Amino acid sequence: MAPMRNILPVLTVIAAIVVIWYGAAVWLNAQWVLDTAARQDREVGAAELVMETWSQDKPQLPAPHQVVTELWQTTVEKNITSKRSLVYHAWVTLSATLAGFGLGTALGFALAVGIVYMRVMDMSVMPWVIASQTIPILAIAPMIIVVLNAMGLSGLLPKAMISMYLSFFPVVVGMVKGLRAPSRMQLDQMRTWNASKTQEFFKLRLPSSMPYFFTSLKIAMAASLVGAIVGELPTGAVAGLGARLLAGSYYGQTIQIWSALFMAAAVAAAMVGLIGFVQRLTLKRMGMN
Amino acid sequence: ADELSLQLKWVTQAQFAGYYVAADKGFYEEEDLDVTIKPGGPDIAPVQVLLGGGADVMVDWLPSALAARENGAPIVNIAQPFKSSGLMLTCLKESGIESPEDFPGHTLGTWFFGNELPLYSWMSKLGYPTDGSEGGVTIQKINFNVDPLLQKQVDCATTMTYNEYWQVIDAGLTPDDLVVFKYEDEGISTLEDGLYTTEENLEDPEMVDKLTRFVRASMKGWKYAEENPDEAADIVLENDATGAQTEKHQKRMMGEIAKLTAGSNGALDPADFERTVEVLMSAGAAPVITKDPGDAAWTHEITDEALD
Amino acid sequence: MRERGTDRASHNKREHGTMTGSAIIDARDVSLTFQTNDGPVHALRDVNLQVEKGDFVSFIGPSGCGKTTFLRVMADLEQPTGGDIHVNGVSPEEARRQRAYGYVFQAAGLYPWRTIGGNIRLPLEIMGYDRSVQAQRVKEVLELVDLAGFEKKYPWQLSGGMQQRASIARALAFEADILLMDEPFGALDEIVRDHLNEQLLALWARTQKTICFVTHSIPEAVYLSTKIVVMSPRPGRITDVIESPLPKERPLDIRDTPEFLEIAHRVREGLRAGHAYD
């Protein structure tokens, strides 16, 4: 709750990671530098070697500053409507993510309510919900896209569906737990007041599930983003961070891959942070913190 | 205008310049067609898109098209703009490979999805086992890039004359560091980018008419691209939505592509077809096609009409 | 599970009950057995009890003898496995639907996301009271339990004893005919307890509610009740029902009178009989 206190530790950890990263870059990229030099009959000194490992075009592991430079060039220095702007691609992915997140949350919520209130659903659906998540989505994503395409759905929606497939699960699990969080006594109280099912839901079960709800939302948001990216791969590398990752991988553009990765993580972190903010506001209004 | 959609086998690049040029130069419009070009990628099986109704016609390679046909997909080749194969095996000279005799004991990386079959058939012709046993080679599946070769995870890797080979060069290796074996030269070449549609479409006269006009305009695009490679590359770049392509690479690619389309007027040469089938069926271990698909897998109906 | 009239005392009481037609709570041979992994637990066996309108009934008995369970049966929170129980002449379920109960649970059980005021307002909202009536009631009961000024605080900002008082206020806020209170004054010190005892008696005298009250304190039971029910465990049964001869008007120092001490003695003896020690 007090982000300020965390800044020093976070900076320390980041600094440590950056140092390790530079070291790893030297280690992983050195072979290539040495081979190139050998082919060119050139000797490289230690300093030269290090500098060259940090400035390759297609390194095995790009150095942090290379990624940062690329990020800078593709976000700040490009018009955000340009196809070469990472902001543009991030937006494409984000819109599918948000759509999938919304759908997934709604579906997960509905299923959870059904499971909590209907015994049949509790017994029959839950095992299959779990089984559904053991299916490798990357394998069936192309088929989903094709089938939806055949049904005349294209563009944002197919991606959102895959996003939904990944994001409804954490919501179901979390909300079932949350809606069942009220103690026996709290439920009994409602009974003595002869509260209706709706009253019980809105005045007891829903408020008690709030902490679980927000935790699930955070996980679901991260899952949605992965879903949107997975969904972008088989729509034909057109646009979005997924397409960017893919294109980067065909052409061995590791720097481009890493910057797309970081952009994705930043988008996820921002969205999760936003949910956290809403969570704090809500819980504060509910007097819980 | 009549709507028609085309599913490509790969991402937007000069490999498909003919179609982009035809669209950009208005050749499709002249034929009263409104063509949507859908880029592909490694996770897209164009056949699925075609059968699912997401496209009317697709670009595919004959090996995977035949494999799909044997698995119950009623698809037919209607035109073949690419005459020769751009596939080759690129090896690092430092690994000691200079000729096919040197293969044993080395790891050969290849793309799968049917692309591995010519290689298997070559190895069986050479008499090398492919299970990594003594005196044989190890076959490794690699993805559609050249990293495994650059990082020496494999000694040889499949590349296209127009794309991956140049990525190796761009990475800093010189042609002198490499040894290449073109499939075309080794007698294991298979037909690449052809145009395919479903049997159902071919029974529909209206569709046949549309496809005819499409093939005609596309071939016009191809010939234009061959003659104006730089302009064609620019058009391709224009259409790349990922923003990941570079001008240098696309211009070079266009030049190489022109060599592959050169010998074709768009009609499939039945001899090439027979050769492809033969290569695929002699692949040994796990052939993807087990029986001769016969002439039903291709038709001259469209090209005859279009190119008369 | 059901065992009928094998016991002389309960048989007698049953007849007695039948004669008074106005019994607001009328339990006949009520038994309740919990099925657990270790086998059945007989929480109640052949419990017979008649409570008249306006009675103040205390339940006293060793831990685990079934006091809470019996309260829960009355409130339709638990189904008896044998016997009959009627409340206001109808089944407990029907009575519950008519919102006949105000229940104070053994633990406070306030909703942490509602303020003290909001917690007390909750049953009023559910029962559809007018907004203005709600505000009025909340104010009244908060004063009754000495919590005026704490309306806007959240439960965790109060000490344990204050929370318990808030939960009492919540049960008093709406017009329930029957108050069921399960050890409501457990965590309070003697002085506060005395004070609340007085308040409760005043309220009872004023409203003519019927009150069922569980306590571990013998003086408290004697001081408050018109009827003291002594229970013994395993299986839970009623061993004694003492009708109090004390007047309705009870100052605190009534606790030093011989009548009071006599009743207390009788309760203590009854209680002792239910224990293992000598």
Added chain:
Amino acid sequence: MRERGTDRASHNKREHGTMTGSAIIDARDVSLTFQTNDGPVHALRDVNLQVEKGDFVSFIGPSGCGKTTFLRVMADLEQPTGGDIHVNGVSPEEARRQRAYGYVFQAAGLYPWRTIGGNIRLPLEIMGYDRSVQAQRVKEVLELVDLAGFEKKYPWQLSGGMQQRASIARALAFEADILLMDEPFGALDEIVRDHLNEQLLALWARTQKTICFVTHSIPEAVYLSTKIVVMSPRPGRITDVIESPLPKERPLDIRDTPEFLEIAHRVREGLRAGHAYD
């Protein structure tokens, strides 16, 4: 936060304390202020207290007056913000490291993943007792609190009162010089409570432990203690320390003697002074 010797009474007591060299607990001007969001809460202010070896000290006072806090300070679970406290002549921390304390918390706090036996064995394991000794001790204390036969049960399979007894047994299982007990008999009925009171007195007489005991029951405090500490809230301070003239040998009916009633009266008056009512 720290305010020194402004108060006559506490000054006197301090001098008294200095004279007895054997004080096992020696608190001088102990203050403790909690910093909360709403501002500081003065839980304890200028508390002075000397406890001799073998004393049985009861703490009594309204809810929230700092009884628990003072026990926690003694046990080094809370650091005073002012004043000094010594236990056995060393700091509470040092005493804690020497394992001087047996602490019974206000709630039972048994570990749910251990059986009752396992819970009682826990401190013995930590302190490295022999296996055979462990088994022996567990058996003994279970009998002491009447829970023989429940060794293999898990906490949630017991009623609230039984859990509380198990937690008392846990504190008695090892040889602590000082027993700190925070309302240990809160949820028990009078009979069990009397029984455990007797047992505790017997144990105390036998072992010469020093016991600090928090309770809300005046008779209990008077019956058990050699010294009764009355506290008042906001800020928590000691308002009276009563040395009991009762003999060490105390049958239960000592509670009807005039001496007893007189002490009880004095405690009640002290307690009442700390309350808002009249």
Added chain:
Amino acid sequence: MWIVLGILAWAGGWALNVWLAGRARSRATALAVPVIFGLTLIFVWEAAVRGFGISPVLLPPPSAIVAEMGTSSHILWEDFVQTVIKGALTGFVIGCAAALGTAIVVDRFDFLRRGLLPVGNFVAALPIIGIAPILVMWFGFDWQSKAAVVVVMVFFPMLVNTVEGLRDTSAMQRDLMRTYAAGYWTTLLKLRLPAAMPFIFNGLKLATTLALIGAIVAEFFGSPIRGMGFRISTSVGLLALDLVWAEIVVAAIAGSAFYGGVALLEKAVTFWHPSQRGQG
């Protein structure tokens, strides 16, 4: 015809389940209800494929998948060993053990906790499909790189859960340990680890599904010529969808069994937790 049958089967199966669920809860019904639900679903699938004449290269009928599982059982087994046993299981064990160890270290040093967890959350948000190719590049084509991907995937959920669990002791439980003058390790062993178990199992359960998905997905980015991910990705290209779905079925069964196993273990270890006791 098939469509009507499908609708009938759906209605029938659901009605049967409603009836079963209304009866007393027993081991048999607890098992039967989901099975009936699953069978109904599969039948509806079969009926839909036949009824609507869906091409087998888009969605094969369950009957074809089962037949394929029979004929290709040796391939399925080989792939299962490669992906699940070598890749997923190794990665799962290494990842969870590493996370547990790290959690204890992080928990010991608050500075690390406050620094590492936010950064960790960020790193955990890196999409797996971005990381997999990189790890394949570093660790080679064989199962080691799959295990590495699984390690990365399970590490943070496990870490976060464990850290949270280690902090989930009540003040009183900790104070009790203090009065015994119990040291750090004693407290960890006797109080905090047992108390953390429900959280640790939450993490483990999440990790089971992640491990399997991770191992399969990683194979899409490079693998020897066997493995479930390899088979799925190459077979899609050849439109051998029967085989693809057969692999998916194996994955789902393996995943559910893995999850079920961990859930059983959880029941045995955290029998004392209210969430476990509630269902009796």
